[in-house]
Amino acid sequence: MSSTEDHTYKFNVKMTCGGCSGAVERVLKKLEGVSSYEVSLEKQSAEVHSSTLDYETVLQKIKNTGKAVLSGEADGVGMGV
Amino acid sequence: MSSTEDHTYKFNVKMTCGGCSGAVERVLKKLEGVSSYEVSLEKQSAEVHSSTLDYETVLQKIKNTGKAVLSGEADGVGMGV
Numbered sequence: 127m128s129s130t131e132d133h134t135y136k137f138n139v140k141m142t143c144g145g146c147s148g149a150v151e152r153v154l155k156k157l158e159g160v161s162s163y164e165v166s167l168e169k170q171s172a173e174v175h176s177s178t179l180d181y182e183t184v185l186q187k188i189k190n191t192g193k194a195v196l197s198g199e200a201d202g203v204g205m206g207v
Numbered sequence: 208m209s210s211t212e213d214h215t216y217k218f219n220v221k222m223t224c225g226g227c228s229g230a231v232e233r234v235l236k237k238l239e240g241v242s243s244y245e246v247s248l249e250k251q252s253a254e255v256h257s258s259t260l261d262y263e264t265v266l267q268k269i270k271n272t273g274k275a276v277l278s279g280e281a282d283g284v285g286m287g288v
Contacts, residue, residue, distance in 0.1 A: 140226070141226060142224050142225065142226030142227075143223050143227065145221070145223030145226075145274075146223075146224065146226045146230070148273070149227070149230065149272055149273030149274050150273060152273040153271070153273040187271075190268075190271040190272070191272045192229070192230030192231060192233040192234040192272050
């Protein structure tokens with residue numbers, strides 16, 4: 127992967143209320159290098175677009191929320207969590 | 208404050224469900240240097256005991272959860288958040 131391409135990272139995150147998903151949103155909003163993101167409580171998902179951040183960096187930030195990350199993928203490829 | 212004394216840090220954290228408080232608990236559980244902690248959804252509080260960590264370090268870890276920290280104190284003295 128080139129670091130200048132836009133990457134899509136998807137995570138399955140265990141969230142049980144709007145406070146949970148709001149917390150993940152706040153973290154992604156503050157994360158420099160994120161071009162866009164979408165957090166869905168209904169889908170239990172966080173999707174992040176970035177051309178500068180690697181998968182591990184985004185994964186770690188989401189893990190820092192204390193939420194359980196059940197699975198992840200980068201540009202459609204399953205990754206470790 | 209000597210760094211060898213046991214300090215008590217208290218935070219008022221906005222949490223709306225057990226998933227929220229569980230996330231804060233997981234972060235404190237993983238934080239090296241915490242001797243004990245208590246997170247209460249009912250009281251909207253997180254109390255942390257440590258003899259090695261300073262207030263700012265614990266505050267930052269809790270902020271990394273994406274939860275709003277409304278106030279904080281160290282050994283009974285109000286601190287910035």
